[in-house]
Amino acid sequence: MTQTSFATHEVLNQSPPFEDVDLFALDRRLVDAVAANGGASAAKELSEFGKHWGSAAMAARGRVANENTPKLRTFDSRGNRRDEVEFHPAYHELMAHSAHAGVHNSTWTAQGKPAGGAAEVVRAAKFYIAAQVETGHLCPITMTRASVAALAAKPGLLAKTMPVIATRAYDPSFAPWWTKRGMTLGMGMTEKQGGTDVRSNMTRAEPDGDAYRITGHKWFMSAPMCDAFLVLAQADEGLTCFFMPRFKPDGSVNAIQFQRLKDKLGNRSNASSEVEFNGAYAECVGDEGKGIRTIIQMVQLTRQDCAIASAGLMRSGLAHALHHARHRSVFQKHLADQPLMQAVLSDMALHVEASIALVMRLCRSFDRAPDDANEAAFMRLLTPAIKYWVCKSAPGFLYEAMECLGGNGYVEEGILARHYRESPVNAIWEGSGNVMCLDVLRALSREADAAGAVAGAARGGGCAQQGVATSGGIVRSDPACGGPPQHVRRRRPRQRGYKEPAATGAAMISTEASLPGLTRQSIPSEESCEE
Numbered sequence: 001m002t003q004t005s006f007a008t009h010e011v012l013n014q015s016p017p018f019e020d021v022d023l024f025a026l027d028r029r030l031v032d033a034v035a036a037n038g039g040a041s042a043a044k045e046l047s048e049f050g051k052h053w054g055s056a057a058m059a060a061r062g063r064v065a066n067e068n069t070p071k072l073r074t075f076d077s078r079g080n081r082r083d084e085v086e087f088h089p090a091y092h093e094l095m096a097h098s099a100h101a102g103v104h105n106s107t108w109t110a111q112g113k114p115a116g117g118a119a120e121v122v123r124a125a126k127f128y129i130a131a132q133v134e135t136g137h138l139c140p141i142t143m144t145r146a147s148v149a150a151l152a153a154k155p156g157l158l159a160k161t162m163p164v165i166a167t168r169a170y171d172p173s174f175a176p177w178w179t180k181r182g183m184t185l186g187m188g189m190t191e192k193q194g195g196t197d198v199r200s201n202m203t204r205a206e207p208d209g210d211a212y213r214i215t216g217h218k219w220f221m222s223a224p225m226c227d228a229f230l231v232l233a234q235a236d237e238g239l240t241c242f243f244m245p246r247f248k249p250d251g252s253v254n255a256i257q258f259q260r261l262k263d264k265l266g267n268r269s270n271a272s273s274e275v276e277f278n279g280a281y282a283e284c285v286g287d288e289g290k291g292i293r294t295i296i297q298m299v300q301l302t303r304q305d306c307a308i309a310s311a312g313l314m315r316s317g318l319a320h321a322l323h324h325a326r327h328r329s330v331f332q333k334h335l336a337d338q339p340l341m342q343a344v345l346s347d348m349a350l351h352v353e354a355s356i357a358l359v360m361r362l363c364r365s366f367d368r369a370p371d372d373a374n375e376a377a378f379m380r381l382l383t384p385a386i387k388y389w390v391c392k393s394a395p396g397f398l399y400e401a402m403e404c405l406g407g408n409g410y411v412e413e414g415i416l417a418r419h420y421r422e423s424p425v426n427a428i429w430e431g432s433g434n435v436m437c438l439d440v441l442r443a444l445s446r447e448a449d450a451a452g453a454v455a456g457a458a459r460g461g462g463c464a465q466q467g468v469a470t471s472g473g474i475v476r477s478d479p480a481c482g483g484p485p486q487h488v489r490r491r492r493p494r495q496r497g498y499k500e501p502a503a504t505g506a507a508m509i510s511t512e513a514s515l516p517g518l519t520r521q522s523i524p525s526e527e528s529c530e531e
């Protein structure tokens, strides 16, 4: 209960908390985008999810999990290694609620095949809603979901792990994965000398019977209490993907030794470790020397989630700004009735509408890609373009949302300060901005069908066209709503190379093909896929 009466004053003209709302039903653009992309029959389920995640109790869990950050327990009191990270109970509760709703696995069948139907769209709606409440715990949730795509390169291992991945239980116990009710997976690619250029990885893999011993380090490895990690290391044939569990097959703890946790700008409920592998047990996933080709299957899905989460963060910023403006009076009028504030809020609303339309259209392509080559090409080209555009626009957008709340937006009791600190990370990890631009170029140069598929989707209208057209307009018209930075905006799209580029990001990027020095040889990320 809050106290509104003080000895010196009454508390007046403050907006009530934006809590105990249905984050699905309240969001008309989300409801429409889910329906337009095949998910209409999930409306009831999504509304239940939206009410649950829109509750005051879930908001409190999000706040507490970020105020009480994870702690690394390297040793016990007797000097034995523990290498465990302790999280606040609120973090575990968030994980349990997401797992219970299948956010970590519902795009797969129990056998690890794509679930089909509108599974991607429905799960994306949940991910987008959960991101409005707490994003840190979504790191292991997204990596677990995405890991299945890489594990597919080793069918025997996929068959063994899927029964544990496919449950909707969250089991935080520190125990071998095969004894648990549910499991989570992470990934370790980035080393001190290079994150984008993973070919520079120095971590080595030595064969040891049917398995390998891995020796080396990772400079960033998030969610260290995951039950297993997909890790890149150099084997005899080159960079290779490995499945590295926390426990060895004999049940003893694997040689995964955490050095420290990162002190991060945001994403604070999630732990991100620096780690050494001291001859750690691991199994090869995919062929030796094909590590990037294997792990890129996982990364494609985590890139998709970066865009979904950033759209969710922006939707939350908009919802809080609108809610406040409808309750707060300034100069005898609600802020929502002040013409200049209406202009700001309208631009923000259009930006969110464009983002959700784009993201949900992208998710439809993930649903349909296994059976439709055009959708597969659309997915391949637009995943980096949409990740680039949506994630890049989030920090500027959230700054604008904070400002709509005035000083209340800037303080830590509200959620917007946390969203603002969180927002840059989606652009940085899973392929930073430039890397996404180069990846679009690579897709265009390798897969001629991709541009045609995107142009076809734009001609076909519907959500994609609506979203792209709207978003492009906003980016050009209103710097305040958080479009790409100036250096990108100056490169205005020109029609060249392929016709009717539908995505604003892709169009801007396509012009860069003519920049001196930007040749195929300078496209690093997936040249390595030629391995």
Ligand SMILES: Cc1cc2nc3c(=O)[nH]c(=O)nc-3n(C[C@H](O)[C@H](O)[C@H](O)COP(=O)(O)OP(=O)(O)OC[C@H]3O[C@@H](n4cnc5c(N)ncnc54)[C@H](O)[C@@H]3O)c2cc1C
Pocket: 186, 187, 188, 189, 190, 193, 194, 195, 196, 197, 220, 221, 222, 223, 264, 267, 272, 425, 428, 429, 430, 431, 432, 433, 434, 435, 522, 523, 524
């Ligand atoms: C909170 C957090 C958690 C993370 N968790 C994980 C994890 O769990 N597992 C993991 O493996 N990694 C993780 N990372 C690491 C992250 O994926 C990398 O930081 C990211 O891939 C960038 O790599 P880098 O830091 O080495 O930067 P660099 O690769 O050095 O890139 C620096 C900049 O250069 C740009 N750049 C790169 N190549 C080119 C080029 N050819 N032309 C022009 N510009 C270029 C990039 O876009 C970037 O802006 C995490 C990072 C953060 C911040």
